[in-house]
Every structure is written in structure tokens, then in C-alpha cells.
Amino acid sequence: MAKRMAKKVVNKKKFIRGISIIIAGLVIIIMLIVMMIKGIIYLFTKPKDDTKQENKVAQVDNPVQEPMKTNTLPASTTATNQGTSQNLDVLNEWNxxxxxxxxxxxxxxxxxxxxxxDGIMFDKRAIGYLRSMINAMYKAGIKNVWVQSSYxxxxxxxxLFNRKVTYYKNQGKKQEEAERLAQTVVQRPEMSEHNLALAADFNTVTNEFENTKAFTWLQKNAWExxxxxxxxxxxxxxxxxxxxSWHWRYVGKDHAKVMKEKGYCLEEYIDYLKGAQSV
Ligand SMILES: [Zn+2]
Known part of the structure; x- marks a missing residue:
């Protein structure tokens, strides 16, 4: 009876040991699975574009790894450099x-x-914007608007210039004076923006245009x-x-936006870009 009891105790001990081994084994397997899942999640969720953040994660995982040198540059320096080269390019733009x-x-x-x-020519690269602008005015109910002169x-x-000079000479002015007077009304050929095919003169080409709905609309929306x-x-x-008031020039939306916001004319805006370039 005592022998049988002893055997029972031994069996019970063996059983407990077996169970313990199995449980320990299971715990290790579960831990391995959890680690694998964590690894897979990290692989799929690590940021691709933000190298700074990726570098940070790598450093935490592996403290021995050296930080990437590109990240040591302060962000502001990079931004200024980009701005400078952009401004250089911008000043050479056709528009x-x-x-x-x-x-x-x-x-x-x-x-x-x-x-x-009807013979009104415009720069091929900008004519689409001119068309859209005129269409938008039509849609806004402004029908009494047309381009009288462009390229x-x-x-x-x-x-045109010589004709004006002749006009003043016929009034008894000398050549020099006639040219000076002509220049206040008609641009010298090498100084006219109309040679660029980026300027549109609206309606009657007089400052009566200022009193039209078209002018009010352009002041508000032309930059777009x-x-x-x-x-x-x-x-x-x-x-x-x-x-x-009738002479509107294409410069491109990005530039027109800044010019409108800052209240710059083209001369001032170009000086502003040059200033930004020399910083
Ligand atoms: Zn003009």
C-alpha cells in the first residue's frame, strides 16, 4: 500500500515536471512569435521619406550606429540655399x-x-491664361470687354513711334523734342512690352477703361x-x-500673387527677387 502510494507521488512529480517543461516551451514560442510580429510591423511601418526619423529609429535599435551626416545640417541653411537657386532661375524666366x-x-x-x-497675337505659352481670364469675365456677366492690341x-x-515723331515735327517741334514727346505716348520699339507678346491692351486703350466693370474685375481676379x-x-x-489702366501683363500666377500681396510693380518685384538672391 505504502509502495503504491510512493509510486503515485513519483508519477505526480513526473507529471508536474512535464507540464512545467511544456509551459516553459510554450512561453518561449509565444515570446518568439511576438518578437517576429514586432519585427514585421517595424519593417512595414518605418517612415520612407523622413530620413531624420528613420535615422532616429535606427539609433534607438542600434546605439553603436553613427548618425547620418546629412542630418547634421540645420534645416534653415538648406532652405536658404534652395531659395537662392530658385530665385536665380526665376529671374531668367520668359514670363x-x-x-x-x-x-x-x-x-x-x-x-x-x-x-x-482677328489678328490679335499672343505668346503661345500664355495665351491659354488670357483666354481663361476673358471667359471668366464673360461668365461673371462682363461681356463688354475685348483685347484691342497685344503683340x-x-x-x-x-x-508707330516714327508716326508720332512726325506728328510733333509737323507741329514745329525739333527732332529731339518731337522724340521726347512721342515717347510719352508711344514706346520706343526696343522699349515696348508689346514686343514680348505678353501684354494685352483692353477695350478703347484709354483710361476710360478704369470705369468699367472689367477693370474692377481684373483688379480683383487677374492675378489668378x-x-x-x-x-x-x-x-x-x-x-x-x-x-x-488698359495694359495688363502676363507674369504667371505665382509671381502675380506675390506682386498683388506686396503691392509691387514689376520693377519692384524683380528688385525684391534680386534682394532675396543676394541674402
Ligand atoms: Zn499696352
Whole structure:
């Protein structure tokens, strides 16, 4: 009886040991599975674009690993460098070409043209924006608007200028004086923005345009199509051209937006870009 009891105790001990081994084995297997799952989750969720964050994670996992050198540059330095090279590129953009008394346009400059309407030609790269802008005005109920004049060849501008000079000479002015007077009304051929095919003169090409709904609409919305009032009333000293409410110039939406926000004319805006470049 006692022998049987002893055997029972031994069996019970064996049984407990067996169970313990199995439980321990299970715990180890579960821990391994959990670690594997964690590893898989990390592989799938680690950030791809943000190298800084990836580097941080790597450092935590492996403290011996050296931090990546690219991340030691302060963010602001990188941003300034990018801005500078961008500004350099921007100043060479076709849509920012500056034409005035100090910056003449080359006689040979002939952009690729497309017809807007009845012989009115515009730069092929910008004509879509002009069309959209006019369509938007139509949609807003402004039907009494048209482009009277846009691209003029160097020769055409020369002809217009010479005609004005002759007009003043016929009034008894000397050549020099006649040219000076003509220049206040018609641009010299090398100084006219119309040679760029990026300027549109609206309606009657007089300051009566200022009193139209079209003008009010353009003042508010033209920037969205990349157009700016090229010769504003309060910038005559800077542009060197008398106020022209009818003359709108394409510069591109991004530039037009900044010019509108800061109240810059094109001369001021280009100076502003150059300033940003030299920083
Ligand atoms: Zn004009």
C-alpha cells in the first residue's frame, strides 16, 4: 500500500515536471512569435521619406550606429540655399522679362505666337491664361470687354513711334523734342512690352477703361490667371510710364500673387527677387 502510494507521488512529480517543461516551451514560442510580429510591423511601418526619423529609429535599435551626416545640417541653411537657386532661375524666366527704359528688348526676339482673335497675337505659352481670364469675365456677366492690341513686332512699334515723331515735327517741334514727346505716348520699339507678346491692351486703350466693370474685375481676379496691371497710377515714378489702366501683363500666377500681396510693380518685384538672391 505504502509502495503504491510512493509510486503515485513519483508519477505526480513526473507529471508536474512535464507540464512545467511544456509551459516553459510554450512561453518561449509565444515570446518568439511576438518578437517576429514586432519585427514585421517595424519593417512595414518605418517612415520612407523622413530620413531624420528613420535615422532616429535606427539609433534607438542600434546605439553603436553613427548618425547620418546629412542630418547634421540645420534645416534653415538648406532652405536658404534652395531659395537662392530658385530665385536665380526665376529671374531668367520668359514670363518675367523686364522691358523698360533701362532694359531693352532685342530686335531679334520673336516668341512663338498664337492668334487670340482677328489678328490679335499672343505668346503661345500664355495665351491659354488670357483666354481663361476673358471667359471668366464673360461668365461673371462682363461681356463688354475685348483685347484691342497685344503683340507688335519691332517694325510695327518703330512705325508707330516714327508716326508720332512726325506728328510733333509737323507741329514745329525739333527732332529731339518731337522724340521726347512721342515717347510719352508711344514706346520706343526696343522699349515696348508689346514686343514680348505678353501684354494685352483692353477695350478703347484709354483710361476710360478704369470705369468699367472689367477693370474692377481684373483688379480683383487677374492675378489668378497670372496677369498684373503693368503701369499702376502710384508707380509712375518707378515704371517711367504714365498710368495705363488698359495694359495688363502676363507674369504667371505665382509671381502675380506675390506682386498683388506686396503691392509691387514689376520693377519692384524683380528688385525684391534680386534682394532675396543676394541674402
Ligand atoms: Zn499696352
Amino acid at each position: 518675367l522679362k523686364l522691358v523698360n527704359k533701362d532694359n531693352s528688348v532685342d530686335r531679334s526676339y520673336v516668341p512663338e505666337l498664337e492668334e487670340l482673335d 507688335r513686332s519691332y517694325e510695327k512699334q518703330e512705325e 490667371y497670372g496677369f498684373v496691371l503693368r503701369y499702376p497710377k502710384d508707380k509712375q515714378e518707378i515704371t517711367g510710364i504714365v498710368y495705363e
